[in-house]
Amino acid sequence: MRPHVTVNIAMSADGKLSTKERRQVKISGNADFIRVDELKAGSDAVMVGIGTIIADDPSLTVKSEELKRGRVSRGLDEHPIRVIVDSRGRIPVNAAVLCKGPGTRVIGCAEVIDPKVRSSLESHATVIIAGKEKVDLEGLLCQLYGMGVRDLMVEGGGTLLWSMFERGLVDEMFQYVGNMVIGGRDSPTPADGEGFCINDLFVMMDLMECVRIDEGVLLHWRMRPSAPAP
Numbered sequence: 135m136r137p138h139v140t141v142n143i144a145m146s147a148d149g150k151l152s153t154k155e156r157r158q159v160k161i162s163g164n165a166d167f168i169r170v171d172e173l174k175a176g177s178d179a180v181m182v183g184i185g186t187i188i189a190d191d192p193s194l195t196v197k198s199e200e201l202k203r204g205r206v207s208r209g210l211d212e213h214p215i216r217v218i219v220d221s222r223g224r225i226p227v228n229a230a231v232l233c234k235g236p237g238t239r240v241i242g243c244a245e246v247i248d249p250k251v252r253s254s255l256e257s258h259a260t261v262i263i264a265g266k267e268k269v270d271l272e273g274l275l276c277q278l279y280g281m282g283v284r285d286l287m288v289e290g291g292g293t294l295l296w297s298m299f300e301r302g303l304v305d306e307m308f309q310y311v312g313n314m315v316i317g318g319r320d321s322p323t324p325a326d327g328e329g330f331c332i333n334d335l336f337v338m339m340d341l342m343e344c345v346r347i348d349e350g351v352l353l354h355w356r357m358r359p360s361a362p363a364p
């Protein structure tokens with residue numbers, strides 16, 4: 135068993151998540167910021183890859199005091215469980231996600247992690263070992279389910295998302311398309327990694343909703359279980 139997985143990303147009109155130097159860009163506006171905070175507050179856990187932690191140093195906390203109070207009144211921690219996918223434990227112990235705000239942190243690692251690194255991380259987070267060289271995402275999700283995680287929000291980046299799509303581990307996606315062109319053949323996109331070939335089965339989706347928010351548009355997609363390539 136695994137949690138229901140909802141991806142949330144913001145990309146430019148030309149399909150980039152950030153710049154070619156992997157610097158974070160404010161792609162959406164205040165209304166979308168509130169929507170994302172609500173999605174996070176309604177999730178049991180929020181997950182990112184180590185590339186996003188190193189590039190952006192996000193805290194992954196719920197920002198609205200009202201939403202935090204709402205979670206506490208439902209008997210939950212102020213913030214969802216924060217999960218980092220990090221095979222070798224590269225996360226700095228002073229990363230915002232490990233230091234800011236109360237709550238549970240999980241670092242998903244692989245067997246290749248140095249035992250000394252693992253024990254140093256264990257004083258900051260629950261370390262889950264899944265997979266040999268890279269994190270076995272099915273294994274990690276299964277263990278998160280065992281911890282009570284039913285709704286998992288995944289916030290990127292493109293390398294982690296490609297693996298999630300490729301393995302059929304995504305159920306829904308909210309994709310904000312902003313009013314800018316970032317450009318760059320090496321700039322991150324919503325699904326980097328190897329990519330499919332022409333004879334592979336692509337990940338197919340149904341468009342559930344399309345709404346104008348701030349100066350861009352929000353697309354809500356639901357994954358089809360599996361479908362042949364066009």
Ligand SMILES: NC(=O)c1ccc[n+]([C@@H]2O[C@H](COP(=O)([O-])OP(=O)(O)OC[C@H]3O[C@@H](n4cnc5c(N)ncnc54)[C@H](OP(=O)(O)O)[C@@H]3O)[C@@H](O)[C@H]2O)c1
Pocket residue numbers: 142143144145150151152153155156157158159161182183184185186187189190219220221222224268269270271289290291292293294295297298322326
């Ligand atoms: N606009 C947005 O919505 C948004 C959201 C998030 C991020 N971003 C941007 O995306 C960029 C970061 O993305 P990124 O692609 O570099 O990093 P990422 O997807 O956040 O993290 C990728 C890393 O996760 C680790 N990992 C472990 N097991 C994995 C597996 N099974 N599959 C995939 N990854 C695995 C790998 O590092 P190890 O091998 O060391 O474990 C891999 O390099 C930044 O520029 C950030 O600003 C934008």
